[in-house]
Amino acid sequence: MDFTVLTLFPEMFSVLLAGGIVRRAIEAEYVTVEPVNIRDFAKDRHRTVDDRPYGGGSGMLMKPEPLAEAIRQAGKKHPEARKILLTPQGRLFDQKVAGELAEQPSVILVCGRYEGVDERVREHLVDEELSIGNYVLTGGELAAMVIIDAVTRLVPGTLGSEASAQEDSFSGGLLEYPQYTRPRSFEGVDVPEVLVSGNHAAIKEWRRRASLVRTMLKRPDLLIDQPLSKSDMAFIRKLQQDIKTIMGERAAAP
Numbered sequence: 571m572d573f574t575v576l577t578l579f580p581e582m583f584s585v586l587l588a589g590g591i592v593r594r595a596i597e598a599e600y601v602t603v604e605p606v607n608i609r610d611f612a613k614d615r616h617r618t619v620d621d622r623p624y625g626g627g628s629g630m631l632m633k634p635e636p637l638a639e640a641i642r643q644a645g646k647k648h649p650e651a652r653k654i655l656l657t658p659q660g661r662l663f664d665q666k667v668a669g670e671l672a673e674q675p676s677v678i679l680v681c682g683r684y685e686g687v688d689e690r691v692r693e694h695l696v697d698e699e700l701s702i703g704n705y706v707l708t709g710g711e712l713a714a715m716v717i718i719d720a721v722t723r724l725v726p727g728t729l730g731s732e733a734s735a736q737e738d739s740f741s742g743g744l745l746e747y748p749q750y751t752r753p754r755s756f757e758g759v760d761v762p763e764v765l766v767s768g769n770h771a772a773i774k775e776w777r778r779r780a781s782l783v784r785t786m787l788k789r790p791d792l793l794i795d796q797p798l799s800k801s802d803m804a805f806i807r808k809l810q811q812d813i814k815t816i817m818g819e820r821a822a823a824p
């Protein structure tokens with residue numbers, strides 16, 4: 571999987587390339603990450619990349635020609651690439667989108683700066699717009715790094731174990747169950763007994779139920795469209811019944 575990042579600040583990506591899973595994935599040749607300086611495609615003596623908006627207003631825009639040339643050259647090198655503009659106006663990036671991108675042979679990430687890019691870039695030179703959340707950044711670079719990180723760990727082979735990507739929060743659609751390591755008692759709080767029982771079936775059931783409870787309490791939105799087994803449903807119905815009983819007792823209390 572090849573990432574090409576078009577940016578005015580290629581040096582920002584040195585942190586991403588310096589270590590961690592992305593660095594290891596590059597070394598093992600599962601992915602490539604190539605930051606390309608958009609300014610290298612400016613033609614004038616001052617290497618201008620921005621200009622004032624027609625119609626007036628504060629701030630500057632990225633002018634279309636250097637961006638167009640950078641996108642064109644990256645597209646020549648990677649003809650299959652999906653061209654993505656990072657902007658708060660885009661479709662919201664989530665684990666599902668990360669999975670889609672991990673199946674692409676190549677992605678070109680276009681990072682805007684200033685007050686944005688000329689509308690014709692958005693309309694005609696990219697395939698889609700992605701947002702990593704409902705906030706405004708100073709540019710698309712941090713969004714590009716978030717996407718590269720989340721997608722890289724889904725490229726087959728990149729994580730030490732394939733299982734661990736699958737088991738993470740969101741991958742199964744539910745939040746991750748609570749995890750513990752030594753010591754068995756920490757600041758007066760003990761590890762749940764079942765986890766030290768050695769009973770693998772009981773541990774599996776406890777974890778599934780813990781995931782369900784957590785998701786119901788913290789992120790009930792994630793349960794929509796979530797496939798639930800008969801055993802999951804029985805557990806949830808029992809919980810609802812217990813809550814009703816408790817609430818009933820409370821209402822009856824003096």
Ligand code: 4F9
Pocket residue numbers: 656657658682683700701702703704705706707708709710713
């Ligand atoms: C990009 C914000 C993606 C959120 C790009 C300013 C951005 C962004 N997700 N903000 N330029």
